[in-house]
Amino acid sequence: MDKKEVLMYSSPTCGYCGRIKKELKEKGIQYEERDYKEYAEDWELVKSVTRSAVFPTFVIGQDYIVPGRDYSDPEQAISIIQYYQSSLQRENNIDDVVELLKNTIHMVKLLGDKMVQIEGHLKAPNQEDNKEYLRQQIIAQQLSKKKENTVA
Numbered sequence: 001m002d003k004k005e006v007l008m009y010s011s012p013t014c015g016y017c018g019r020i021k022k023e024l025k026e027k028g029i030q031y032e033e034r035d036y037k038e039y040a041e042d043w044e045l046v047k048s049v050t051r052s053a054v055f056p057t058f059v060i061g062q063d064y065i066v067p068g069r070d071y072s073d074p075e076q077a078i079s080i081i082q083y084y085q086s087s088l089q090r091e092n093n094i095d096d097v098v099e100l101l102k103n104t105i106h107m108v109k110l111l112g113d114k115m116v117q118i119e120g121h122l123k124a125p126n127q128e129d130n131k132e133y134l135r136q137q138i139i140a141q142q143l144s145k146k147k148e149n150t151v152a
Contacts, residue, residue: 004085006031007059009043014055016067023074029081031058060084062092 008024008031010017024031036043036055047053050064058065058077063084071077092100 004061006081006085008033008056009036009039009046009059010034010056011036017056020056020074020077023078024081027078027082029078029085031081 006029008017008020010021010033012035021033034042046057046059046064050057050066050069052066052069054067056067056077058081060081061084065071065077065080065084067077071080
């Protein structure tokens with residue numbers, strides 16, 4: 001299987017781009033660097049698809065790899081690029097899109113469930129817990145009054 005072409009959209013003033021270029025060279029990964037100004041029309045398309053304008057953004061086939069969203073350091077970027085270079089790619093059909101949407105919905109549900117779980121740990125006791133606490137306080141006060149009345 002041939003490795004897919006890696007396009008790296010960058011800016012000449014981007015220090016982070018320089019770090020990743022160094023890592024790509026050390027790992028022997030071939031790529032085509034595209035200055036966003038020289039490839040302005042292509043860069044506009046990348047921005048419209050990813051809804052992001054950060055560097056370096058990679059395009060491998062139909063996949064976009066965006067810093068901050070997909071990777072947080074050069075090592076992660078390299079790992080992702082290697083994965084996408086070696087993966088089978090084809091034009092998506094409607095069944096592929098449906099599967100991608102199902103996966104996305106599942107992942108959003110998992111995140112929502114996790115947020116509810118975290119919120120439960122951070123929140124003050126819920127109303128039912130408060131009711132039980134108040135009930136126990138009332139019982140304790142009544143027992144205390146009975147003891148006072150019995151002693152007197």
